[in-house]
Amino acid sequence: MTKPIIVWLRRDLRLADHPALFAAASSGPVIPVYVLDDESTGNRRMGGASRWWLHHSLASLEKSLGRHRSQLVLRRGDAVREITALAKEAGAEQVHAIRHYEPWWRKAQGKLAKEVDLVLHDGNYLLPPGAVTTGSGDLYKIYTPFAKAARQCLPAREPLDEPSLTNPDTWPASDTLADWNLLPTKPDWAGGFAKAWDVGEKAAHDRLEEFTDAVSDYEDDRNMPSIDGSSRLSPHLHFGEISPAQVWDRLSRHTGKGADTYRGELLWRDYAQNVICQFPDYPSHSYRDYGEGLWRNPDRGHLIAEDLAAWQQGRTGYPIVDAGMRQLWATGWMHNRVRMIAASFLVKHLLIDWRHGEQWFWDTLVDADYGNNGVNWQWISGTGVDSNMFPRIMAPLTQSEKFDAGDYIREWVPELADLPDAQIHDPDDAHRPKSYPAKVIGHREARERALAAWRDVKSNG
Template sequence: MTKPVILWFRQDLRLSDQPALVAACHDGPVIPVYVLDDDGPGDHTMGGASRWWLHRSLTALGKALRDKGSRLILRRGNAAEMLAKLAEDTGAKAVHAIRHYEPWWAKAEENLAKTLDLCLHDGNQLAPPGSITTGAGKPFKIYTPFWRALSHHMPPDDPVRSPTKIPTPSKWPTTEALGSWGLLPSKPDWATGFSDWEPGEDGARKRLDQFVGEAADYEATRNLPSREGTSRLSPHLHFGEITPRQIWHRVAGEGGSVRTFLGEIGWRDYAQGILLQYPDVGRKSTREQFDKMPWRTGKAAKSDLRAWQRGRTGYPIVDAGMRQLWATGWMHNRVRMIAASFLIKHLLIDWREGERWFWDCLVDADYGNNSVNWQWTAGTGVDSNMFPRIMAPLSQSEKFDAADYIREWVPELRDLDDDVIHDPEDAGCRPEDYPEKLIGHREARERSLAAYRKTK
């Protein structure tokens, strides 16, 4: 009998355009495995919203495998150790997997390769991270030249087809029950507002189908919170239920401003390249001068952080975004920038506090994207917005026509007219049940710039 091979799933929960699956099927009977490793990531163990998504995505993946005559084996523990033990028990000769770039996955791959034949395949990016380099052969640190260079290598290769049948072992190993992992909230069930999401490969395809007709108008609508102008594909991309090249080949010919959208897909590749250069990007500012930043701490700062988390800052656009995040596990991209900038520059609270909150609350919490985006907003990243450029949330709200968005997520302000809803306190019509501003914009700006001068 041919020895089986293990197919190791992580953030690649799909059967189509899955190079590791195709290679495993050529190698012998396939044992598909997902290991829930809560120790390897350390302080970036999967957050609550991501765990909700994972439960449903694994359910969908298990069904897809059964439809092909296979099954999904579930284990919990140290990934390298669990896979090595599974190989010993089944006689598996090799492990096939999609390569991952988060530091904990890179370490797990290194440890696993010491005991097993580990065959890694690229498949979660437009191009393998590190393969797009400057004329001097060095990795890019700045996004714009990276995207220009990446574009010269596009379009990406065609997606690979899913095998019609997956060869199975003569004897299946035991599996844990998904329900025993406790991934879903229960007491209380805070995820009732997540019902619009459909995790899994089929859900990703449906979402892409919906977006294709909107892609040409992306530039005009993506910054308008009151409209559905973004793709909402981010959680599907993070969990690998769909690939960047599948999306590219589907939308690239739509015309209009579709290239702007493709640039956002390219940003994900850029973030993965930053992980190769700065594995601690989610934990440490890449500009050392910000180690001197006098971030606010203590009781008042903690109170302000809590108000920001709850959507009680007195800035309607910020509060709407934070409440949308809690209710749905997602926040509109423009509002993410406004809310992040407010925490960092208006409240002068360390960007890592915001990164951790988003990590726990976002269904699309991605180590590369989340960390690089927070550092871009904070001015601490290798490619970032300058710290003294302080976003004005009130004018941003009016500029991007967020009135209906605010009405949806801040019901206290639902009856206010468009000309006052962005700043009801200044207009003299703040409802009693809506909080006063934590700090005025001018005062916050002066405090923030004074703190920044101490880093120079």
Template structure:
């Protein structure tokens, strides 16, 4: 019987793990994770993701050991490390779930020339290139793509986690996880992450909790002061739970809540779909006309960016969101849109600066989703609203009852009434210890529209 390596990346689970199932069918299996920190890589893992990775790998290793196996850790170039490990162990094939990020696609192509590599679908609802229009072309616009995707997805019962995992008699050497120093030390800025439970068990616990609230999701998800969202995004990013499992769980559920959550799962796939077609989407405007837009890039803009990142803009809802991000590694989705729109439209700062900040500070930072969402808000994306759609923070604060959320994250405003918090967005001032607004709403709107109209585009 042949020995297989199970190459793990953003698929750190044992349930609904098709690569593991295929490897076990061939014989003994060695699960391996390679930490590739190539300094030249444009999008190496952010600091918050490294925190999550450490805990997720530890949880996965414990699950493997309960089944008679163990996780092999190696550090270095992905391809060279796997080829070396295959030679050390006599493994004659490698099984892995297909990944679509540019780095992983290149590694898969290179590795396939060195060893027998079997790639399996499992991190998305369907193979990304399977969803095509009547002419055989791939979609870049979400609505027709989602309509076609919904027809193509077939809910399947998830693959159960194996009770035992056969391994070779001798296990190869493995790196010490703690020696990777994935956790922050001086200072330890992750103390606010304690509400999270990385790993497959944590993902299933999070799903079961959300499932009880699913019927209210369509409305509650827009109100950051209540527990309306699933908070599954970091678990999905690291592959601790399969999106196909969640889609299947929704198959028999009717109503607006399940329908809305199903659509949100699809948005995650759409981000990967765009990235698969445009590998440079995290760095390039989806609409070339925006290459001529004059973003602010002087010292004043740099100061405004630091104030935005630190939650000191003078706009309560923006500041609450940015402080939630820094302290918890996560931000409510509607607040993400408001904060991103503020950076791009109110401050006229290039969306790519905000994208990089989110990449480093979000636990759920996903390359495709991050680029798609920033370009959507900025109006630069291939499937984005017109740039002149400028979110008004004071209207968002009122409409979605955000005052309690603001009081939670901006203690300077904890004693203010709801109406006073809403008014600060539009009037500014009036709160001791709280910064004045960086720019007035109408002034910022006029500046952004002027820059956009200068492009002569829609």
């Protein structure tokens, strides 16, 4: 009897272009397993929105495996402990997995390798960290030279086909997905998620086809919140329902600035992994630490805490910011241009430490990614290894008008839906409905306060 091989799944919930699954299937019977590990992750336990997506992604994967008369084994607990026990239980001598770079997974991979024959594969990024290095052999810290060097190595390989699977003689015991209670109960805050998303490998490829059909317009459309110009592939890529190699391959049929711009955004994902490999705590520790003097800490006063709550709930009095934050709560996703505007508003208009925003996004985004989330927040806050300078303060009202966000605001801030274009971006007191809050702070006042705080920090530093 050929001994089965375990395939340990994490953020790689697909069958096609899955190097670990492909290699295992070529060698013997396969036991795919997913472990819900809330122990190893520490304070990085998966947020509520991500757990919603995970439930539906695992359900979709179970159906896909069913086409092969295969199964998905579900276990809950410390991943190293559960995989080790499962290997003994099933008589498996080898475990295959796609390599992950979050610090808790790197630690778990090291521990598991001491217990079983662990074979790690690359497959969640275009290139593994370390594949491109500076002239001195170091990992890149700055995106632009990193992307330039990486492009010279791409495509790294052709995407793999979905493998044929052989099943073990007996299947190990498995949890049931419903018992994990990944979905909200009461109140069901995820009601809008199902309307906004189709989840799973097929849905990812369907979305890719829709996006690439219109990718020639991406360079301009990606900045326009009122139209569907974004790829909306980020949660599919995060959970590995589609691989970046597959996306890159599909984009190879397209030339022009739109496709090239999106290739650059795929490379940003790779860049973020290079950053967290060098600085594992990057999503919680500033690379350039300006100290507490720059930030208004919500723990120090109820007015600051109220400002944070107003931002979280979309009640700042800035329509473009509020529309984005309400879209985030309703759908688990926010338009990328609006993410930058909303993030900048928290950090620079409200002077609240970027880590409060990073944590909120971690819990509310369906595409909450350890590397991307941390790198993006440090970029906007001016604290990152490669970042926008703090004194560069985005003007949300100007941005809203420039990128024609009127219909976007009408959709997500319905109290303003009847306002004309001349008022929708910045309603004055005569036109602002009583149900919509006044600005928590004026733009000019916020800008002057932020620059003054910056000067104080620099002069005292």
